[in-house]
Structure formats: structure tokens, C-alpha cells
Amino acid sequence: MSSEAEWWKRGIVYQVYPRSFQDTDGDGVGDLRGIRQRLDHVVSLGVDAIWISPIFPSPMKDFGYDIADYCGIEPLFGTMADFDALLAAAKERGLKLVLDLVPNHTSDQHPWFLESRSSRDNPKRDWYIWRDPAPDGGPPTNWLSEFGGSGWEYDEATGQYYYHAFLASQPDLNWRNPEVREAIYDSMRFWLDKGVDGFRVDVMWHLVKDDQFRDNPPNPNPPAGGNPANRLLTTYSADRPEVHEVVREMRAVMDAYPERVLIGEIWLPSERLVAYYGEDLKGAHLPFNFQLITSAWDARQIRDLVEEYERALPKGGWPNWVLGNHDRSRIASRVGPRQARVAAMLLLTLRGTPTLYYGDELGMMDVPIPPDRVQDPFEKNVPGLGLGRDPCRTPMQWDDSPNAGFAAEGVEPWLPLAEDWKTNNVAAQSRDPGSVLSLYRDLIALRREEPALSLGDYQDVTALGTLLVYSRTHAGRTILVVLNLGAERHEVALPDGGGDVLLSTGGHARGSACLAPCPWVRRKGCSSP
Ligand code: GLC
DSSP: OOTTOOHHHHOOEEEEOGGGTOOOSSSSSOOHHHHHHTHHHHHHHTOSEEEEOOOSSOOOTTTTSSOSOTTSOOTTTOOHHHHHHHHHHHHHTTOEEEEEEOOSBOOTTSHHHHHHHHOTTOTTGGGBOEEOOOTTSSOSSOOBOTTSSBSEEEETTTTEEEEOSSOTTSOBBOTTSHHHHHHHHHHHHHHHHHTOOEEEETTGGGSOOOTTOOOOOBOSSOOTTSOGGGGBOOTTTSSOTTHHHHHHHHHHHHHTSTTOEEEEOOOOOHHHHGGGGOGGGOSOSEEOOOHHHHSOSOHHHHHHHHHHHHHHSOTTOOOEEEOOOTTSOOHHHHHOHHHHHHHHHHHHHSSSEEEEETTGGGTOOOOOOOGGGOOOHHHHHSTTSSOOSGGGSOOOOOOSSGGGGTSOTTOOOSSOOOGGGGTSSHHHHHHOTTSHHHHHHHHHHHHHHOHHHHTOEEEEEEEETTEEEEEEEETTEEEEEEEEOSSSOOOOOOGGGGOOOOEETTTSSSSSEEEEEOHHHHHHHOOOO
């Protein structure tokens, strides 16, 4: 691998949830000026790119994932001038900017859908998925909404059902219609022409549905206590073979511009996920790999999934790892604050582009949301199952000024702040060399200095009990990564003493995870640095 590798291979992606980053206009919701104001934090972390969740005009039924205009800016977030200023400010600092593209569905307030539902013979009728009722008058198939209930909504006026994989206010577009494809590709070009560096494509695997509208089969192993929609498999409503043609077309749109990245949100097991790299790697550059979110926190399981993923990758396909996002419980809540440090080291030392979620660099935890403050429609539709996503979307904690510096004094943030914000914030952690934030900064700096960590080969060493040990090698330099995923202290005897410790999670050389240059591994197969 040459040092000329594309930026998105060497780089690190940082996800900004715009509602929760920084409010500048006093409405309790973050905005584009706020992101611009806080770019220095992003730069100080050392990441290469920010991906911003949707900022387009939206009724906000799903907080921006219900888009009413693909080529505008939601007034809550600012204006197009604010966007242009943000893009320019990011570029000045050498940061890439990736936008969220939501092509599977629009808002029911999008002019396309208003037209489509206006009559059966409207030219845009076929832009969405309309079907006659089943013979008993019920929904055309048994397909379920990810957010609870049937995936079909009956439209009285025209006597047909339309399909929505998410909320009824998020009707699915019909990707079998070439006009729909062109309309979305045009909106991509609009942003690419402005100079954005890529897209994270929302629910990429959902885009195409079965052309025969067959019922989904029951799920033989539905996970206990999970999303009620998991009682069926999504055999006919998602991951259809024809989706790959669409992804290839999207990639062709990107390839007309230099150095852009196409990232796909895809929740599938490794063997199906990797198909999204596309034939001849002409699909997504980075089909998001969420296995660190879904896996048990167990050394052997993680070792096995890394190996399986590495094996499944197509030749030349570049790996990636995601530790958290705006849909899932935060890493510090999933594994506990101490292990969140180990998780940071894992994310930033595995082979592949890491994506980290705002606030995780502070070890922010899920925040319990009182019932009267619940915002997430998922929680409202299927309450009490712990599926709500508000807890991981609370405001960023900047300092100990009112509202943690997220919003002005007297403003009520759209979601409550974590209780610990006075002591746990960017300013406080920046002063503490032993903080999680300092660890993230050190890890990222090391990853930038050491091509072995960004571009190097991965080699499994062992997964023994709670210990996970692997090495990364590039141009004769090998770095050994020793992680303890358990609570007990362990002595690890490294052959020949294992070399110097470069970095440890617990304040240099004494913690439960460390990085060491490794003469043992070098001797086994590599030349000296
Ligand atoms: C994706 C988004 C999620 C959204 C859903 C519907 O999974 O990450 O936040 O609710 O798609 O657009």
C-alpha cells in the first residue's frame, strides 16, 4: 500500500449530529454556524473528515431523515450561505465534509410525494411504491415498518397503500423508476459541485424491493426484547440483488469528481455486507461495518469477527469500523467507562477507516430521558423497549458555562444534558492528560504518525481469556496491540520484553491496554524498522 493512499483510507471520520453539537441562535437546537464555531475541536482531535447527519429542509418527524427538499438547507440549521461558510471553513482547516444522503424515502411533505398521492394518474404516482389492497382489504404484503406496525399506509383518497420502511411520514421512493434515480443523482451532483467530499448513504440496503411483492418469511431466531419488526426476516423488502446496480450508478456519479467517498449505511452480516463493495470494487468505497456495535464485548468473539471480516473482504476492498452513531446506545454505556478506553484503542488500531461519534471522545454516556422530554418517534411508536435513540443524542458538553456551552443561558436544549456536564466536558478533559479526550487525541496522533496503524497489515496474535492481542505491520515496522477486555488485571509476558510501550489507556504504561513496538513479531516475519 503506498503512502499515496486515498484520504478516506488513511483518514478518520467524525460524525456530527447537527441538532446536538452547538446552538448559536438560541432555539436549543444545534446549527451550521455552531458546527463552524466548533471546528477547532474537530481539528484538535486530529480527525480528517466530518460527516454531518441531514441538514436539509424537513418536517423533522425523524429529525432530518425525512427530507422535503434535497437541495436546500433546513432553516432550523441556517441558510445556504451558512453551509457555504462551513464548507469553506472546513476546507481551510484541511477537513473533509461528508453529507448524509437519504435516497430510500422522502418526507410525505416532499413536493414529489404530494404530487404522487394527488391522483392515481399523476405523472409522479410511480415515483413511490403504491399497491392495491390485498383481497381482504388489508395491506398488500406483511412487510413491517422498522419503527413499529405495518410498513403500508392506506390512502383513502386514491384507495391504495403506499410502502414506508420507517415512519408513515417517510414514504419509500420507487428505485425501479429511472426518473427517481436521475432526480437523486442530480441532487448528489448539486452538492458535489459545491465541493462536498462525499456522502454517507442512509439505509443503502433498503433501496430496492421485491418486484413480485412476496411476503417476508418469519424470523426463526428473533433476538429477545429487540425491535418488534425483527419477528420477520426482510428477505423481500431489503437487500435485493438489483440494489447493486443502483449502488454502481451512485458510484459512477461520484467517480465523475476526484477524491470523493461513497459510504453506505448497511446493517447486514459480513458475507452480505461485502457485496456492497460492488463488482470490481465499483460499489460503495466503505460499506459501514457495524460489528463493534453489535458484538458482545468478548475478546474471542471480537477476534473471530475481525478475522471473518478480513477474510470476507473482496481483494482490494478497504475495511472500516464504527464504534457508535446516533441510532445506538453509546459505547461508554454499552461497555462501561473503563472499557470505553479500550474500545477507543481497538477502533483506532484495527485495520480500516474508523468512524467515531461526537461525544464518545469524552466518554459521554446515554442520558436517561424523562417521559415528557421524549423526542424520538421510534420510542414513541414502540415505547418502553429501550429502543429510543434520544439517550445517545444529547447535547455536546463543551465547558462548565450554562448549558455546557451548547446553548446560551436560559435556553432549554432540545434534549436534556447529561448530569455530569459541569465536570465532564471538553474544557475540563483538555486540562487532564489522563482523560478519555487526551487518550483519543494521543491515539489519533499516533495513528497519524505510524503508517503501521493506518495502512499496515493486520495479524492476529492471540485471544486468550479477556485478552485480545494483534499486530499491525507496515514497511518493516510492527506495532503490537494488547487489549484487556475484562475487569481483572493481567500480567502479559511479551517475548523479549515486548519493546517500549507507545501508549496505554490508563495513563501511560500502566493501564489495561497498550500499544508496543514488537521485536517478537518483527523477528518472526518482518525486517527491522
Ligand atoms: C437510518 C438513520 C436513522 C433513521 C433511519 C430512517 O438508519 O441512521 O436515524 O431514522 O435511517 O431514515
